[in-house]
Amino acid sequence: xxxxxxxxxxxxxxxxxxxxxxxxxxxxxxxxxxxxxxxxxxxxxxxxxxxxxxxxxxxxxxxxxxxxxxxxxxxxxxxxxxxxxxxxxxxxxxxxxxxxxxxxxxxxxxxxxxxxxxxxxxxxxxxxxxxxxxxxxxxxxxxxxxxxxxxxxxxxxxxxxxxxxxxxxxxxxxxxxxxxxx
Numbered sequence: 111x112x113x114x115x116x117x118x119x120x121x122x123x124x125x126x127x128x129x130x131x132x133x134x135x136x137x138x139x140x141x142x143x144x145x146x147x148x149x150x151x152x153x154x155x156x157x158x159x160x161x162x163x164x165x166x167x168x169x170x171x172x173x174x175x176x177x178x179x180x181x182x183x184x185x186x187x188x189x190x191x192x193x194x195x196x197x198x199x200x201x202x203x204x205x206x207x208x209x210x211x212x213x214x215x216x217x218x219x220x221x222x223x224x225x226x227x228x229x230x231x232x233x234x235x236x237x238x239x240x241x242x243x244x245x246x247x248x249x250x251x252x253x254x255x256x257x258x259x260x261x262x263x264x265x266x267x268x269x270x271x272x273x274x275x276x277x278x279x280x281x282x283x284x285x286x287x288x289x290x291x292x
Contacts (some may be wrong), residue, residue, distance in 0.1 A: 143214065170201040170211070170272075175227050175243060179278060196224060197274055198232070200243065206263070206270065211260040213274045214245045221282050232256065245259040253284045 170176055175198045183192050196216035203210030214232075216225045223236035227246035231248070232241040242248040260275040280287035 147266050170199060172201045172204075173223075173243065175214075175232075177198050177227055180274070182276060195276065197276075198227060198256075199272065199274070208263050208272075211261050211272055212245070213261050213272075215257040215259055215277070215279075217246075217257065217278065217281075217285075218252055219254045219257065219279070219281060220250075225256065253282060254286060257286060 122270070133196055171222050178197050178199055180195045180197050181192055182195055182285050185191075198214045198216060200212045201210060217223075218225050218234040218236065218239060220234065220237055220239055223234050225232045225234050225241065226240075230243065232243070232245070233239070234252065237248060237251050238249065239252035241252070241256050245258060247255050257277070257279050259277060260274070262273050263270050264273055265271070278289045282290050
């Protein structure tokens, strides 16, 4: 058996082929999870849950906005991202039905800043827009009122709770155009 340059080239080729093969197998095993769908009933299924429990109904005082933090879970590819969103809830009636409550998004329709509750009004700290407690714009540059969010009443842990259906809307328009939900 000859032990010349041809034989050494052959050994280098085999060495590179084996190392390359091992690398390909490792890369393939790591990316295999991309092709496996999430299990049914996965708590982080694509998109946020449509209704989020907010607070027991009796805890809401009439005509006083309650600032609540909503945690939205969104599947981004194969990871779950959580983000917090402020929602203002007001009791607008004397009953315990969904029509007796209003939920308002804290996202300003002008540039997307977070609207703050100050005394007897809402104020956008970025550009000075002001809103009544009902959400009606009283001072620009916001092109429309605060965005209302649909609410419903449902049982949660044996008691009626208020739920809100989170939505986002296009910014900078007078028309309320639905956008992404998370």
